[in-house]
Ligand SMILES: Nc1ncnc2c1ncn2[C@@H]1O[C@H](COP(=O)(O)OP(=O)(O)OP(=O)(O)O)[C@@H](O)[C@H]1O
């Protein structure tokens with residue numbers, strides 16, 4: 001594989017509950033190169049928690065443990081909270097699943113983007129304003145000037161997603177973790193946003209972790225895919241081989257996709273085998 005940007009070994013996310021500890025992520029290991037790495041799996045399988053745990057963004061009482069989360073020779077698990085803050089949003093950016101919660105509700109979109117821009121680049125307010133307009137246009141927002149003056153609650157879900165993507169790309173991160181970044185977008189805008197991310201991977205060598213429940217999209221867009229079930233990685237495969245995946249859970253996910261070309265009276269229900277969640281986690285490194 002190409003040069004490794006991130007090496008995650010034995011990552012756990014645990015939540016203490018009244019009935020004992022709930023492990024949302026259970027010993028996940030994988031590597032990320034300058035590639036588009038997809039993470040798929042049913043709702044609740046631990047995709048978002050895996051992304052957030054890399055940035056140590058799990059809210060207490062949740063805890064993150066790992067043998068290592070190595071970012072180009074530096075173990076993020078060993079960094080102080082202060083050093084971690086300089087990793088977040090600069091070296092590794094994350095587009096959260098619900099972008100509305102990531103924007104400040106009482107600040108205009110424009111002020112937020114300008115602030116983010118000036119945090120990372122020395123620029124006058126006017127230059128930062130122009131740059132912000134450019135970034136919004138780059139994510140296919142047409143009336144960027146109006147959007148700059150608007151507040152987050154005035155934005156549709158799809159606009160919120162694109163604004164977050166624009167903001168996350170300002171610092172030119174080495175790694176972007178995108179959690180369902182295009183789920184609220186219609187197909188043509190989705191394509192444009194995917195193209196932007198694709199370009200960053202190909203031209204700047206960014207590493208992309210692309211979290212999605214859309215197997216067809218991931219098969220089409222990504223290079224490799226991790227399939228998660230119940231907090232574990234049950235299968236790793238090349239994205240173009242996803243449809244030939246072997247694991248019964250992955251096969252189940254594929255078979256439960258609705259198909260326009262072969263409609264069925266009813267969709268298949270996923271069968272589950274308790275053994276799948278016991279199987280040792282597979283390492284993504286080849
Ligand atoms: N604060 C919390 N306390 C206890 N359990 C939690 C907490 N936050 C998340 N979980 C659990 O962790 C598990 C993994 O959640 P996660 O958000 O990673 O799922 P996901 O794969 O991203 O699902 P989706 O496709 O719905 O976004 C879920 O079972 C969820 O209920």
Ligand SMILES: [Mg+2]
Pocket residue numbers: 047048049097179
């Ligand atoms: Mg999620």
